[in-house]
Structure formats: structure tokens, C-alpha cells
Amino acid sequence: MTYDFPGKPRPASAEDAKPPQFPSMSAMTETILTTSRPLGQAELWFLSRRQSRGLLDVHNVLTLQTSGGYSITERDVGLAFAVTCLRHPILTTRVSFTSSPPAFVCATPLTAKHALKASRSLIDFNTFQDVREAASAIHDAWSSSDGEHAIDVRDATCAVWWSKGIGRAEGQYLFGLQMAHFAADGRGRMNVMRHFLELLASPDMARAELSRFYADIAQPLHIPESLEELLPDVSSLSSDDITKGKETYEEYARWHSKPMVGLRLDRTDDTENIDPRMCVHVWSQSKSFAILHACKARGVTVTHLAIAAMALAALYDNQYREQAAGDEGAYYFTAWSVLDLSPRLQPPTDGYEPGTTTRAVAFPVFLYLVQPEAAEPAPLWSLAVQCRDQFASFTKSPHFWQLIHRVRPLLVQNHIDRMSGRPTLPFMSSVGDCTKVLPVSLPGAVGGPQESTDQPPKIKVVDLSYGIRSDATSFGLHLITYDNRLSLRFVYNGLRADPAAMDAYFGRIIEIVSRVGPGLPSL
Known part of the structure; x- marks a missing residue:
């Protein structure tokens, strides 16, 4: 006996014996925009050594100084990193442990709004009054082996720290990028930081690139091949x-x-x-x-x-x-x-x-x-x-x-x-x-968020530092x-x-x- 809600019984029929009909899973947008691949041997070696504490994960911290009255907003940062993630799909990946071996999974954001939201979820926004103390605090947190500030690779393979100077430190910024060692090497991180700064210096270019990506039907992001696949x-x-x-x-x-x-x-x-x-x-x-x-x-x-x-x-x-x-x-x-x-x-x-x-x-x-x-x-x-x-x-x-x-x-x-x-x-x-990959200074966008000044707007990299979470x-x-x-x-x-x-x-x-x-x- 089956029931018509809220509880009235009705006779069973032949229709009840048919399995429910669902649309093809392969046609779903989420399926199309989700890609994966198994980790390669080199990636698995680093993954096995990192444990849950993120051992051997690496990070870079850039100390930035703006001039010409140029200022950087949190909105600019989120936009620039969203487009950087589209250029470097490894930044959008997580690791699934439901398969053997574990696999990278990349979920391409459904819309531009989703891309911006996903970007901001990876960024920790802060302020500081002393740039050296703030940079040291980032290094200490990301070098500690206690696991408190380690990346959970089931959620992401990278983390971003953005800090804005206030008071006497106004006009200074800190950009920290932490990545699981199996996700990128030193040259790769340099390319990521360069693209981020280029987009940060030109918000109009970043907006245009994001709009172009979603102007038509979004295409799935491609996870780069493992090293072993290319050897x-x-x-x-x-x-x-x-x-x-x-x-x-x-x-x-x-x-x-x-x-x-x-x-x-x-x-x-x-x-x-x-x-x-x-x-x-x-x-x-x-x-x-x-x-x-x-x-x-x-x-x-x-x-x-x-x-x-x-x-x-x-x-x-x-x-x-x-x-x-x-x-x-x-x-x-x-x-x-x-x-x-x-x-x-x-x-x-x-x-x-x-x-x-x-x-x-x-x-x-x-x-x-x-x-x-x-x-x-x-x-x-x-x-x-x-x-x-x-x-x-x-x-x-x-x-x-x-x-x-x-x-x-x-x-x-x-x-x-x-x-x-x-x-x-x-x-x-x-x-x-590294200057060949990451320029020391970039011109800020004319007409961007800046005050009236005789100097041209510019973003300068004052310092580039490196750290690793030792095993x-x-x-x-x-x-x-x-x-x-x-x-x-x-x-x-x-x-x-x-x-x-x-x-x-x-x-x-x-x-x-x-x-x-x-x-x-x-x-």
C-alpha cells in the first residue's frame, strides 16, 4: 500500500514498480566543470612526508610599497587572485583520498561570482603597523611544525595572507603565499606571484579577463600533467x-x-x-x-x-x-x-x-x-x-x-x-x-584607486623572502x-x-x- 500525503492510502500500481528517472549525470554542469587526476610519484612522495602538519610546505612573503598615491583594496586583491587561479588551476585544487592513489580534484567555479567567492575563501586579510614584525609573524606561523597553520589539502593546496599597513605603515602591504610542496616548485610559485601582482596593478585587466572567461559557457580548468606523465x-x-x-x-x-x-x-x-x-x-x-x-x-x-x-x-x-x-x-x-x-x-x-x-x-x-x-x-x-x-x-x-x-x-x-x-x-x-620572473616594480593602473599626486602610480617589491616548514x-x-x-x-x-x-x-x-x-x- 502507498500513500497520498498527508497520509491517505491509495492502491499500489504498476507505475510504483518503475525505477525513478534521473537526468544523465554526465550532462550536469557540475560534472562537466569538475576535473581530476591521480597524483604522480614525485607528488606522492612529498604528500607522504608532509603528514597532517604540512611538513615541507613552502611559502614566500613579498613586502610591497605603493607610490603615487596608489592604494590597494581588499576587493582588488580578491579579484586579482580569482583570475590568478583561473590561470593556474593547481591553486583551485584539493586532494581527494577516496581513491588510490589520492587525486587532485579541480572544481571550476560556476560563475564569476563563484570565482570571486572561492578566491576570498583562500585569503586571510589583516592589518599591521610594523611591517617587519608582521612579516616575521607570517614566517613564524607558516614555519611552525605544530600543524595549526598548515593547509588541509582536503580543502585546498594553497593559502594567501594579505596584510595592509595602517598608521605610519600606510602604503605598505604584505603578500604571503603558502603552497603544498607537491603542488608547485619554486619557479611555479614565482610565476603565480608575478601574475597576481600584474593583475593587482591593473584591476581593469583583471575584470576584463574574468568577464571573458565567463562570457560564454565556462570551460573546465585543466590540471597540469604530473611529472611522470611527461618524462x-x-x-x-x-x-x-x-x-x-x-x-x-x-x-x-x-x-x-x-x-x-x-x-x-x-x-x-x-x-x-x-x-x-x-x-x-x-x-x-x-x-x-x-x-x-x-x-x-x-x-x-x-x-x-x-x-x-x-x-x-x-x-x-x-x-x-x-x-x-x-x-x-x-x-x-x-x-x-x-x-x-x-x-x-x-x-x-x-x-x-x-x-x-x-x-x-x-x-x-x-x-x-x-x-x-x-x-x-x-x-x-x-x-x-x-x-x-x-x-x-x-x-x-x-x-x-x-x-x-x-x-x-x-x-x-x-x-x-x-x-x-x-x-x-x-x-x-x-x-x-628571480627578477627575470618577478619584476621589482609594476606601474599601477591609471585611473585606479589613487590620490592626486605628481608621481606615477607604482607597486614596488621591497623584499622577497622564503620559508619552509621543516621535517x-x-x-x-x-x-x-x-x-x-x-x-x-x-x-x-x-x-x-x-x-x-x-x-x-x-x-x-x-x-x-x-x-x-x-x-x-x-x-
């Missing part, structure tokens, strides 16, 4: 190519089993509690120019110089020198450097830049120094030239893609060595001259050039590595690099 398939190579690739690898990595010079992260085997530490040094523009000029004169880059310096700085600690003296009268070093594969995998065409995601890999750089040379004041340039040649041997090898695959076991072994307290050197991450084995150097200034950041876990020893080590690196330049002792 060439080396398994399809001929047996002759595979043999030559193996021989090239064995020659390149011939020293990997030697006793290495390095620092030991062996104070504790605790992997739960973390004391994040960061040392920072910024060279002046004049000193940076001298260092870069000296590198150019010797045919090396500042990255080669920094890797050589961190190797020497480890050697100059007597306890490591005694432990690492090899049987063949030489000291050996293994430094790991990060390499951006974007230019090889997805080179920009017609001004189009590939979508933001992780496109970086790590590769080993093997260096050696005979003991008589080690006794000299500083064989820095010899190591820097070795580093340059190692870079070229790896990155310009005709078997490059095979080498990328073959060094992976060494990367795993390096992680085990750090966990086990064996001698190791920091990871080196260098993104080069138990974090041990890395991060080198950037911005606004003609070199800066070096050293990250480690103060529970596993002795802070006094690490700070002294970083000080030796700074001293070695700072001695480079015209009129100074040759190194």
Missing part, C-alpha cells in the same frame, strides 16, 4: 642505448660509494618533534655584483660557487676531515642540486607558460679534492669548476633521461644516510635571478638573486642537528663566498 619512456629504448646509458651513469657516479665529507644529523632519532631553524644572509648589491663578476670571470655560476663553498665549509671542520680522509689521498663530496625540467618538458610557446605544478628533480654532484690541495688556503675555484663540469656532464648528456631514472636509488640512499646520521651535505636549491631530516640551502642581491637561506631541524655546529657551518659558507671579488684574496 620520456626510457624502457622503449634499444638495448644498445640502454647499455650506453648505464655506462654513462657508472662513469658519472663512480665515486658514490667512497667515504664522504659531510655533517652528521645524529643528535636524536626522533622523527615526530621538530625544532625548525633558518639562517639567512643577504649580500649588498655591490658585494653581490662583485661575487657574480668573479664567477663570470672564471666561467662558473654562483650556484657552482655556493656548492663548492658548502663542501669546503664541511671539510674545514676538523672532525669531519679526520673521518673522511680517503685511502687514495682525496676527500670526496656528494652534493644534491635541484633541476627545473620545465624548459625541457614544456617550453613556453607564443608567450604561453605551462601550468604551475612540480617540475623539478634532484641530481647528485660528485666532487673530490686531493689532500695536498685541501691543505691550501682555499681551493674554491677548483671545486667550482668541477661542479660546473659535473652539471654539464649530467644535464647535457645524450642519455640525460636515463640518468634521471638511474640516480633515483641514490636519492633514496641519501635520505637513509641523513636518517642514519651518516655524513651528508645540504640539498642545494637555486632558482637563479625531521630537513637540511638544505636555498639560493636566490633578487633586485641585484644574493641571498642564502639555510634550513635544518635543531633537534637532529646541533644548532651551534650548524650556525658555525653556515657562517663558514658565508665567509668563503664573501671573500670572493675584485681586490680580495684569490680563492
Whole structure:
């Protein structure tokens, strides 16, 4: 018996036996505008290490100064970031754990209003009176390992902090961008920040772009492919190519089993509690120019110089020198450097830049120094030239893609060595001259929200800083050039590595690099 509400019974009929008819789910707008893809191997590796506390998540903080009476409203910020999200769909994604492996899910906003609402939900708006204190507070919050300020990747893969100066700080702003490490690498974050500032400086352009996107039927945003989807398939190579690739690898990595010079992260085997530490040094523009000029004169880059310096700085600690003296009268070093594969995998065409995601890999750089040379004041340039040649041997090898695959076991072994307290050197991450990606200043939109003044409206990036939420084995150097200034950041876990020893080590690196330049002792 069935019922006609509010409760009157009626006889059952054949119609009651038919299943209910629903419209096709594939035709629903929400279905069309929702895309997904599984996380790749590199993304899963970072995801597994981050835990719920967001370990290894990275962030950048920009200190901005407006001039010409130009002011920035919260509405401008929400609009600029909404359009930035359309340009970089990874910013709109979350991670679904209902599948195996976990997957990125991207829900394209249904309308322009939805896009603006979604954008503002990712932004934390604040004010400040002291820009340095405010910037420090952001770094402290986003570097803490307690998980309170970590991104819940089930909701989002990024978070934005926007803070406006008041009182004496009027005209100053802080823009902080935190991203899960598996969602974007350093170059990708730089592109995101540049696009955001360009749109922030021109609200009319941002409005026009948002209107164009929704002028017709909205199209689903495309989640960029994983790194593994773009890597060439080396398994399809001929047996002759595979043999030559193996021989090239064995020659390149011939020293990997030697006793290495390095620092030991062996104070504790605790992997739960973390004391994040960061040392920072910024060279002046004049000193940076001298260092870069000296590198150019010797045919090396500042990255080669920094890797050589961190190797020497480890050697100059007597306890490591005694432990690492090899049987063949030489000291050996293994430094790991990060390499951006974007230019090889997805080179920009017609001004189009590939979508933001992780496109970086790590590769080993093997260096050696005979003991008589080690006794000299500083064989820095010899190591820097070795580093340059190692870079070229790896990155310009005709078997490059095979080498990328073959060094992976060494990367795993390096992680085990750090966990086990064996001698190791920091990871080196260098993104080069960021000014080429992120301009120091942008002209503000004429006719925008500004006061009457003789100066043209402008947004200037006063400072660019970087941070990471360390995990138990974090041990890395991060080198950037911005606004003609070199800066070096050293990250480690103060529970596993002795802070006094690490700070002294970083000080030796700074001293070695700072001695480079015209009129100074040759190194």
C-alpha cells in the first residue's frame, strides 16, 4: 500500500514498480566543470612526508610599497587572485583520498561570482603597523611544525595572507603565499606571484579577463600533467642505448660509494618533534655584483660557487676531515642540486607558460679534492669548476633521461644516510635571478584607486623572502638573486642537528663566498 500525503492510502500500481528517472549525470554542469587526476610519484612522495602538519610546505612573503598615491583594496586583491587561479588551476585544487592513489580534484567555479567567492575563501586579510614584525609573524606561523597553520589539502593546496599597513605603515602591504610542496616548485610559485601582482596593478585587466572567461559557457580548468606523465619512456629504448646509458651513469657516479665529507644529523632519532631553524644572509648589491663578476670571470655560476663553498665549509671542520680522509689521498663530496625540467618538458610557446605544478628533480654532484690541495688556503675555484663540469656532464648528456631514472636509488640512499646520521651535505636549491620572473616594480593602473599626486602610480617589491616548514631530516640551502642581491637561506631541524655546529657551518659558507671579488684574496 502507498500513500497520498498527508497520509491517505491509495492502491499500489504498476507505475510504483518503475525505477525513478534521473537526468544523465554526465550532462550536469557540475560534472562537466569538475576535473581530476591521480597524483604522480614525485607528488606522492612529498604528500607522504608532509603528514597532517604540512611538513615541507613552502611559502614566500613579498613586502610591497605603493607610490603615487596608489592604494590597494581588499576587493582588488580578491579579484586579482580569482583570475590568478583561473590561470593556474593547481591553486583551485584539493586532494581527494577516496581513491588510490589520492587525486587532485579541480572544481571550476560556476560563475564569476563563484570565482570571486572561492578566491576570498583562500585569503586571510589583516592589518599591521610594523611591517617587519608582521612579516616575521607570517614566517613564524607558516614555519611552525605544530600543524595549526598548515593547509588541509582536503580543502585546498594553497593559502594567501594579505596584510595592509595602517598608521605610519600606510602604503605598505604584505603578500604571503603558502603552497603544498607537491603542488608547485619554486619557479611555479614565482610565476603565480608575478601574475597576481600584474593583475593587482591593473584591476581593469583583471575584470576584463574574468568577464571573458565567463562570457560564454565556462570551460573546465585543466590540471597540469604530473611529472611522470611527461618524462620520456626510457624502457622503449634499444638495448644498445640502454647499455650506453648505464655506462654513462657508472662513469658519472663512480665515486658514490667512497667515504664522504659531510655533517652528521645524529643528535636524536626522533622523527615526530621538530625544532625548525633558518639562517639567512643577504649580500649588498655591490658585494653581490662583485661575487657574480668573479664567477663570470672564471666561467662558473654562483650556484657552482655556493656548492663548492658548502663542501669546503664541511671539510674545514676538523672532525669531519679526520673521518673522511680517503685511502687514495682525496676527500670526496656528494652534493644534491635541484633541476627545473620545465624548459625541457614544456617550453613556453607564443608567450604561453605551462601550468604551475612540480617540475623539478634532484641530481647528485660528485666532487673530490686531493689532500695536498685541501691543505691550501682555499681551493674554491677548483671545486667550482668541477661542479660546473659535473652539471654539464649530467644535464647535457645524450642519455640525460636515463640518468634521471638511474640516480633515483641514490636519492633514496641519501635520505637513509641523513636518517642514519651518516655524513651528508645540504640539498642545494637555486632558482637563479628571480627578477627575470618577478619584476621589482609594476606601474599601477591609471585611473585606479589613487590620490592626486605628481608621481606615477607604482607597486614596488621591497623584499622577497622564503620559508619552509621543516621535517625531521630537513637540511638544505636555498639560493636566490633578487633586485641585484644574493641571498642564502639555510634550513635544518635543531633537534637532529646541533644548532651551534650548524650556525658555525653556515657562517663558514658565508665567509668563503664573501671573500670572493675584485681586490680580495684569490680563492
